[in-house]
Amino acid sequence: MLNIVKNEIRSLFKIRKERMLPPPGNMPTFGSTIVLHRLKIQLRMTLEPEQWEWLTLKGWRTQDMRKNRRKYFKVPSKAVARLLHAAPEEREDIYQRIVTYEFDESHLI
Numbered sequence: 832m833l834n835i836v837k838n839e840i841r842s843l844f845k846i847r848k849e850r851m852l853p854p855p856g857n858m859p860t861f862g863s864t865i866v867l868h869r870l871k872i873q874l875r876m877t878l879e880p881e882q883w884e885w886l887t888l889k890g891w892r893t894q895d896m897r898k899n900r901r902k903y904f905k906v907p908s909k910a911v912a913r914l915l916h917a918a919p920e921e922r923e924d925i926y927q928r929i930v931t932y933e934f935d936e937s938h939l940i
Contacts, residue, residue: 855887866894870930871903872911882915889926904934 840846858878859865865872867890878886906929914925 853892855883856893858883859893864894864896865891866903867891867930869901869903869934870906871896872906873908874911875908876912876915878915885922 858880859874861874861877863874865874865886871894872891910925910929914922914929917925
């Protein structure tokens with residue numbers, strides 16, 4: 832309850848600040864989680880270094896989910912597989928469809 836009141840006060844007085852993008856970490860391993868804003872990808876395959884570089888340029892970062900209390904929309908594994916298996920010239924189109932998709936608020940995790 833106290834956190835809810837604190838959050839409302841922060842919003843009311845515009846105390847909230849935009850978070851800085853952390854530096855990209857090491858290339859994530861199989862099973863790692865990467866996040867971008869409110870989107871979360873659980874990696875069910877190993878990334879190639881070129882793929883990780885491309886994702887970091889888009890703003891994706893690794894995230895330790897054990898300490899994270901934020902809520903995210905999980906990107907479906909089929910969409911992730913399609914993105915990671917796409918040819919570089921098709922990748923941008925698939926990526927744009929993922930990040931602009933209107934996720935249902937009831938699916939926040």
